[in-house]
Amino acid sequence: MTTGSVLWLILFSLAALLFFGIALVVAIHGVSDVRALLRSTEDEEEPAKTPAPKR
């Protein structure tokens, strides 16, 4: 193998590790982010559905 090829393959390995590593972390943590996004939207909808208290 040429030196240039070896250098690029080392950089490729690091880039691929970073990509798949971040993808794994994001796939795990993203579930709770999706839940939080949907929950916060539902919470905002609630007050509108509750009738205003009578004086």
Add this chain to the structure above:
Amino acid sequence: MNYGVVDWTLTAAYLLASVGLGIWAKRYVENLAGYMVAGRKVKVSLGIATFVATELGTVTYVYYGELGYVAGFSGFIIGILAMIAYVLVGRTGFIIEGLRRLRVMTIPEFYELRYSRKVRLLGGLILFLGGVLNMGIFLKFDGIFLTEVMGFGQGALVLTMSIMLVIVIAYTILGGMFSIVITDFMQFVVLAFGMLVATIAVFWRVDLTSMSNAVAGTLGTAGVNPFDNPRFGWTFVIWIFVSSLAAGALWQPGTSKALASESPAVAKKVFFWTGLTFAGRAMIPMFWGVAALAFFGPGLPSASAMPKLLGTIVPPGFLGLLVAGMLAASMSTYSAYLLAWSSVLARDVIACTRQEDFSEATTVTITRIVAGVIGVFLLVFGLWYKIPDTAFQYLYVTGAMYTSGALGCVAAGMYWKKANNIGAYASLVMGAAAPAGFLVLEKSRDLLPSWLAFIADVNVAGMLSFFLAALGMIVGSLISQRTSPPKRIAIQEHS
């Protein structure tokens, strides 16, 4: 035909899940901010997932795979440049932090705040044209990929792509950004898994030594040194770095992820971490392309080589996973781009031809109609347009039509007090001139006089667009300070 029953079942299950999820998410859209920027409630991990999914389509795999096949390892430099540019934007908050603080929904909104409504109209129009032209070839490249991997003819392919496009248009029109971020998350997981399957298959069937030998034998030093490669060189490297910096901060489908983030700090984190994936985003499909060069040798149609390799080496069953991953990548990209360009046409072009804005409900309705029209355009344009140079360079030069002027207008508008209306007009027009000239004149390259031949070089046209846009902003602003005094905005007050 490479595709078996298990593969079909996996693909159908994925498509059904996407449609169900996208339409289900529609119930969360309550108003314009919900439709266009998901209520500005997106957290870091979800932001990264939707950003990566948006910026990775099947077209991305095909054009990077093509570069790997024709340029060897030297194309890998693009991944490094993109990573540095996006990480820099995330680390410093260059432009995106200010835009998020101003709570804008599209980039041309900034033009009206800082310059005038007419600048917003012009900037919106250029952004829309550049964006839709850029997106116009996506379907063609998706088609090439699926034809080679699945082993179908052109007729079946048009049908498959049309079904996919209808699904994407349906959930984008109905659920806007809410449907996009939720489907993007699922699509991100599926596409990452598909990429892993393809990379493992390549490692399994093509050894690294034969890849190195194929590059050395076919391309010599041009295969490992981008500065020795006639496709690249210094002009290309500088252009791609500046272009990545501009696209990082100002490409509406990507920037909308910052605008949808729950705070400016979250927007910066999303860009930083997404930026770190960008070297892999480019290098992984290029690696598959280099493997195709080693496996088949040179001489195949360059865009088809990498998909042909994957169709050959990925075993049945896993092929269904790979195609589901590629469809996921395409759908997440189409949905984000459709929403980005339709919201720009509705809010920044159509609405700006009037004195007053439309109501929120009317804006959403116009955006939905425009998204449908763009979808039809994609099918027609994607089937007949013949792409100049490589797909990668076509995408960057159409992107430069907008990003060069936008970089001049937004960066100067935020960080230079003397930036004014005249400078903004000059920057937008001059930035768009070189790429537009390239797209028109390269078709008649042989008829050009020698002094104008440089414009038919894609790298020169791209680089020139940024230079002209900056020149237009500086000279235009400086000569008209009295006739057109600069407008001031306080970015901090809006946070």
